[in-house]
Amino acid sequence: MKKFPLKWPLVGSAAFFASLMFIVPLYGATVYSFKGNGGKGHSWANYQWLIHQDGFYPALFTSLKLAVLAAALNLVLMVPTMVFLNLKGKRYKSLVDFLCILPLIIPVVSLAIGAQVAMPKFLQNTQYELVFFFVIIALPYTYRALDTSLQTVALKTLVEASRSLGASWASTIIRVIVPAIRSGITGALFLTFALSIGEYTITSLLHWETFPTWTVVAGQQNILGAIAISVFSFVGAIALLSIIALLPKRNAERVEVEE
Amino acid sequence: MTDALPLLPFFLFTGFFLIWPVVAVTLRSFKGNSNEWTLANYRPILHSGPYAHAFFVSLKLSLVTGVIGALLGAFFAYVIVKYAHGKFGAVIDSISAVFANSGGVPLAFMFVAAFGTEGIVTKILKDLGWDIYAGHFTIFSFTGVVMVYSFFQVPLMVLVFKPAIAGLRQEWVEASINLGANPFTYWRRVGIPILVPSFVGAFFLLFAGGFSAYATARALTVGTVPLVPIIIGTLVDGNVVSDQTNLGDALAVGMIVVATIVMAGYIWAQRQAAKWRS
Numbered sequence: 001m002k003k004f005p006l007k008w009p010l011v012g013s014a015a016f017f018a019s020l021m022f023i024v025p026l027y028g029a030t031v032y033s034f035k036g037n038g039g040k041g042h043s044w045a046n047y048q049w050l051i052h053q054d055g056f057y058p059a060l061f062t063s064l065k066l067a068v069l070a071a072a073l074n075l076v077l078m079v080p081t082m083v084f085l086n087l088k089g090k091r092y093k094s095l096v097d098f099l100c101i102l103p104l105i106i107p108v109v110s111l112a113i114g115a116q117v118a119m120p121k122f123l124q125n126t127q128y129e130l131v132f133f134f135v136i137i138a139l140p141y142t143y144r145a146l147d148t149s150l151q152t153v154a155l156k157t158l159v160e161a162s163r164s165l166g167a168s169w170a171s172t173i174i175r176v177i178v179p180a181i182r183s184g185i186t187g188a189l190f191l192t193f194a195l196s197i198g199e200y201t202i203t204s205l206l207h208w209e210t211f212p213t214w215t216v217v218a219g220q221q222n223i224l225g226a227i228a229i230s231v232f233s234f235v236g237a238i239a240l241l242s243i244i245a246l247l248p249k250r251n252a253e254r255v256e257v258e259e
Numbered sequence: 260m261t262d263a264l265p266l267l268p269f270f271l272f273t274g275f276f277l278i279w280p281v282v283a284v285t286l287r288s289f290k291g292n293s294n295e296w297t298l299a300n301y302r303p304i305l306h307s308g309p310y311a312h313a314f315f316v317s318l319k320l321s322l323v324t325g326v327i328g329a330l331l332g333a334f335f336a337y338v339i340v341k342y343a344h345g346k347f348g349a350v351i352d353s354i355s356a357v358f359a360n361s362g363g364v365p366l367a368f369m370f371v372a373a374f375g376t377e378g379i380v381t382k383i384l385k386d387l388g389w390d391i392y393a394g395h396f397t398i399f400s401f402t403g404v405v406m407v408y409s410f411f412q413v414p415l416m417v418l419v420f421k422p423a424i425a426g427l428r429q430e431w432v433e434a435s436i437n438l439g440a441n442p443f444t445y446w447r448r449v450g451i452p453i454l455v456p457s458f459v460g461a462f463f464l465l466f467a468g469g470f471s472a473y474a475t476a477r478a479l480t481v482g483t484v485p486l487v488p489i490i491i492g493t494l495v496d497g498n499v500v501s502d503q504t505n506l507g508d509a510l511a512v513g514m515i516v517v518a519t520i521v522m523a524g525y526i527w528a529q530r531q532a533a534k535w536r537s
Contacts, residue, residue, distance in 0.1 A: 007342065014338040017331065021413065022358065028373025028380040077272055084265040092263055099273045105522045106281060107471035109488040110511035113495065114280025117287050117508070132276045139273075198363045200474035201488075205495050212364050216478055219368060227372040230365030237357045 026234070033228040046228035050218070053225070059214035062127065066210065067196035070134035074142055074192045075185065077135065082146040083177055086155055100143035103136050111136070112205035127208050134196040141195070142188040149184020153177075194237065281515065288508035300509035309485065310510065317487045318517070320401070321469035324408040328469075329462040331409070332416020333424075333454075339417065340424045358414035362468075367478035370407045374398045399483045407475055412465050419464055423457035423532065460528030467521045471514065487514055 034042045050056060085093050103111070115133060116124070123129045158180060162172040178185065200212040219226025291297040303310040343351050373380045374391070375398050384391055396402055427450060435445040473488040480489065487510055494507035 010338050011342050014335055018335065021331075021409065024380055025370055025373040025410065028378055029369035031379045032372035077268060081266060081269040089263060089266060092266055096266070096269065099269075099277070102273075102277060105467070105515075105518050106277075107473075107488065107511075107514045107518055109471065109473050109491050110284065110515050111277070111280055113491065113507060113511040114282075114284035115276075116495070118280040118283035132272075136273070136277050194360070198360075198365075200364050200477075204474075204477070205492060212474070215368075216364055219478070223368070223371065227368045230368040230372075233365050234357075234361065234369065237361075238354060 026231075029227055029231050030235075033224070033231045035224060046222075046224040047232070049222060050225045050229055053218055055209070055214055055218075059209055059211045062209065063197050063211035066127065066130050066134065067193045069128070069131045070138070070196040071189045071192040073131060074135045074138055075189060078139075078142050078146055078188065079178065079185065080173060082143070082150055083155070083173060086147070086150045087159060097143065100139045102139075104140045108137065108201040109205065112202045115202070115206060124206075127210075130199075130203060130206070130208060130210070131196075133202050134192065134199060137199065137202070138188075138192040138195050141191040145187040145191065146181065146184045149181040149187075153180045198233070284508050285512050285515075287505055288512045290505055292504055300505050301513075303506060304509060304513050310490065310506075313485045313487045313490050313510075314513065314517075316401070316485050317470055320404060320408070320484075320486065321466045323405055324412045324469045325462050325466040327405070327409050328412025328416045328465045329420075329458065332413045332461075332465075333420050333458060335413065336417045336420045336424050340421055352418075355414040355417045359411055359418050362408070362411040362472050363474045364478045366407060366410060367475045370398055370403070370410075370479065374403070374406070399480050401484050404476055404480060404484055404486075407479060408469055408472065411475075412469060415465060415468065416461055419461045420457060423454055423461075427453065456528050456531035456534075460525050460532060463521050463525035463528060467518050467525070470517060470521070 033046055034044070035046065081096070085096055111133070115129070119129060123132075155177070158176050159172055162176045163169075167175070198212055199210070200216075203210050204213045204216075215226055215229050218229075288300050289296055289298065291299055304314065305311065339348065339351055372378055375381065376392060378398070381391055398406070431449055431453075432445060435449055440448070471488065473492065476484065476486050476489055477492060480486075491507050491510050491514075494510070
């Protein structure tokens with residue numbers, strides 16, 4: 001097969017389209033966010049305006065708190081579930097798989113309306129009801145992250161070894177399995193945290209104030225401030241994920257055990 | 260059944276926070292104002308009018324952004340698989356992941372900053388002699404929403420379609436050459452037929468995502484483009500006077516029905532694609 005000199009035309013046009021689609025809006029928003037008062041010059045004014053607004057820290061704190069709780073609850077619920085599924089419950093796997101895909105199928109708006117209809121009053125009266133729905137929304141991603149990770153370890157051998165040395169189930173999960181699937185757990189934690197901290201749909205439809213809903217309200221008073229926070233959260237997310245992608249993979253050092 | 264006891268917390272959790280809300284909203288969508296069983300809530304959706312129109316606009320938006328996302332994303336995915344390796348590839352992966360999940364409030368504000376009437380890009384283009392606001396375009400219009408949605412649809416396509424391209428085996432290329440094929444014959448007879456099911460599946464996924472997206476459109480349009488999720492939102496906020504209290508429920512169930520049909524297409528396409536991987 002004759003080699004066609006396609007590399008540079010292909011890479012070039014991909015780079016061109018990508019910069020048009022992604023760099024241009026990002027660049028535009030970044031420049032805009034540094035506009036000075038009255039649109040003159042450049043300054044940090046919009047960023048400073050934002051952090052001095054009423055409700056900035058409470059909203060940020062609420063979001064952080066709910067995201068941490070959601071990430072923690074997600075692990076407490078899903079790590080034992082996924083370990084059991086891969087160890088003894090293989091015949092329930094397709095059912096659990098289906099339930100974990102559902103949040104991608106059911107539109108979040110519909111889930112939010114359903115929550116209003118179905119949740120008991122005592123839950124609807126507290127912002128902590130959001131934690132449960134953040135966990136639901138994260139399920140498709142958590143399931144994949146943990147499942148992929150569990151399939152790379154010799155689960156049965158590890159469990160048998162640990163149990164025959166007299167460890168309880170709880171201590172087997174915490175001291176043997178959790179360290180072995182650390183990369184999957186980190187991924188699940190991070191995804192749940194990121195999804196929760198940016199969640200807008202359910203939060204606003206259930207009328208709670210978190211950082212994203214606060215940003216929309218603040219943006220109605222001062223669009224420059226809202227743009228500043230948008231740029232900040234966007235660039236922050238890219239930086240964080242890129243750092244995580246570049247971290248050396250600890251799993252590679254793991255001793256392989258044949259099943 | 261008793262052997263499934265460790266799964267009880269999971270089933271209770273998803274049953275209560277996922278299944279029960281869906282069942283509850285479905286049941287209530289068949290109830291009238293005085294709690295009697297009725298189909299009246301669905302009438303405004305099935306007959307022409309603002310609600311049927313909203314479904315039409317939502318479907319059109321999902322179709323257009325799905326097609327744009329699928330075509331451009333597939334092209335990017337091919338170039339990335341072929342030419343981006345190692346750490347550069349890893350960074351591109353995580354950037355795609357961030358962009359694919361960027362369909363939130365920040366994205367809307369960023370596009371206003373770039374392409375709004377006073378936006379930076381708008382001004383630069385104007386200085387270059389192209390006034391994008393000379394015609395009907397605004398960032399708050401249907402075209403504007405398509406632009407913003409493409410920002411997350413294209414990277415989503417890259418994420419879901421990349422494995423399919425990476426799965427094309429070098430042996431197939433070699434086998435084709437040995438049988439006398441040139442690159443075009445290889446793509447026409449082998450490469451593209453293998454990729455079509457994955458491509459269609461990924462398109463369905465993009466379609467479903469575009470159909471359900473709420474935050475970006477809400478922050479961007481404030482109702483200028485009639486989309487079903489936005490209308491449900493305004494009904495819930497009580498900004499719209501409706502003589503039917505449970506109309507929003509019927510719209511929500513309508514969205515679930517559309518999403519289910521689309522995802523059935525996705526699952527079917529996935530099965531077709533899996534045939535080649537065994």
